[in-house]
Amino acid sequence: MASSSIFPKEVIDPHHHFIDTANNSFQSWLRSAAGGDISCLPEDYTRDLIEPLSKIGVQFYGSVHVEAMPDSGSEEVAWLEEMSAAGRCNYVKAFVASCDLTQENVEEELQKLTQASPKLRGIRWILDCVGKFQGGKTATHVATSRHDGIDYLKSPKFERGLALLEKYNLSFDLQCAPIQLVESAAVLFAKYPNLKVCIDHLGKPRTILGDDLLEDGTTINPNAIPDEKELEVWRKGMKAMAALPNVHVKLSMMGYAIPGWIRTKERKAMLKSLVRETIDLFGPNRCMVAWNWHVNGAVSDADNLSTVGPDAVELLEMFMWFFEGYEKEQTERLFAGTAKEFYRLE
Numbered sequence: 001m002a003s004s005s006i007f008p009k010e011v012i013d014p015h016h017h018f019i020d021t022a023n024n025s026f027q028s029w030l031r032s033a034a035g036g037d038i039s040c041l042p043e044d045y046t047r048d049l050i051e052p053l054s055k056i057g058v059q060f061y062g063s064v065h066v067e068a069m070p071d072s073g074s075e076e077v078a079w080l081e082e083m084s085a086a087g088r089c090n091y092v093k094a095f096v097a098s099c100d101l102t103q104e105n106v107e108e109e110l111q112k113l114t115q116a117s118p119k120l121r122g123i124r125w126i127l128d129c130v131g132k133f134q135g136g137k138t139a140t141h142v143a144t145s146r147h148d149g150i151d152y153l154k155s156p157k158f159e160r161g162l163a164l165l166e167k168y169n170l171s172f173d174l175q176c177a178p179i180q181l182v183e184s185a186a187v188l189f190a191k192y193p194n195l196k197v198c199i200d201h202l203g204k205p206r207t208i209l210g211d212d213l214l215e216d217g218t219t220i221n222p223n224a225i226p227d228e229k230e231l232e233v234w235r236k237g238m239k240a241m242a243a244l245p246n247v248h249v250k251l252s253m254m255g256y257a258i259p260g261w262i263r264t265k266e267r268k269a270m271l272k273s274l275v276r277e278t279i280d281l282f283g284p285n286r287c288m289v290a291w292n293w294h295v296n297g298a299v300s301d302a303d304n305l306s307t308v309g310p311d312a313v314e315l316l317e318m319f320m321w322f323f324e325g326y327e328k329e330q331t332e333r334l335f336a337g338t339a340k341e342f343y344r345l346e
């Protein structure tokens with residue numbers, strides 16, 4: 001393990017999820033999509049992330065809870081407030097809530113959410129859509145099956161709701177496929193220069209080295225040649241978004257880009273290059289490290305595209321390697337400063 005002296009003094013996790021489908025009626029859709037009950041509670045998060053980081057001398061400043069596809073955004077926020085009031089997750093400094101921005105009563109829903117918690121900082125509605133959901137075989141996220149694979153980024157109704165966020169001092173977490181950055185997102189968000197936007201999960205380039213394992217299910221895929229077509233689209237989209245000064249990006253869920261990246265030095269090196277390329281585009285002042293923690297390291301890292309993933313400390317160590325050569329001030333921005341500023345955590 002690396003010396004504690006090289007670790008950042010302070011970290012913020014600006015993206016994680018609490019889930020309890022067995023006991024929350026507002027998570028019925030998620031339970032159905034997952035094919036059964038899943039759980040990640042504040043005590044799990046403390047055990048898996050906060051305590052291991054504390055043991056190596058890293059101060060955990062706090063976190064931002066991001067919506068987990070609830071049936072009702074306001075009910076999810078109420079649940080979070082209830083757990084916080086009970087002292088179970090005082091470390092959660094802010095919420096990013098769920099809200100379907102295309103609904104006719106969207107302003108009423110935004111008002112309800114802002115009244116539900118003083119910790120509300122932003123909205124997310126998952127938008128990854130390249131066609132109808134096909135069981136994870138494409139970049140379309142299961143969440144968009146809630147609206148039958150319609151690309152909301154091309155919807156006038158979505159834009160109408162999006163335009164209201166600035167009025168309520170809310171940011172938007174943008175999770176979409178790279179082609180959507182190119183075709184829709186860059187043009188749309190350029191219209192709203194005062195709306196703070198954060199691209200989730202590195203902009204989601206998908207399996208650029210192929211699947212984690214070969215078809216036999218046990219042999220590690222040896223491919224080290226990246227999918228240049230996928231990267232070309234991702235680069236075009238990220239460059240267009242980086243040109244907008246109101247847009248930030250989370251360095252998270254990197255196993256979606258390279259499933260099983262922790263298995264080989266070649267995969268690690270490829271991921272390091274992607275992370276540094278992203279930082280080169282946006283700068284440390286608009287990038288933030290995030291653990292995306294829920295369930296376990298593999299799920300948090302690869303969204304079910306691999307059965308392996310780093311634990312909290314391993315991921316921190318990998319980021320320190322990714323950031324080799326950066327100034328201390330830059331590293332501090334990446335681990336805490338950018339998130340603290342973006343989500344108004346002070």
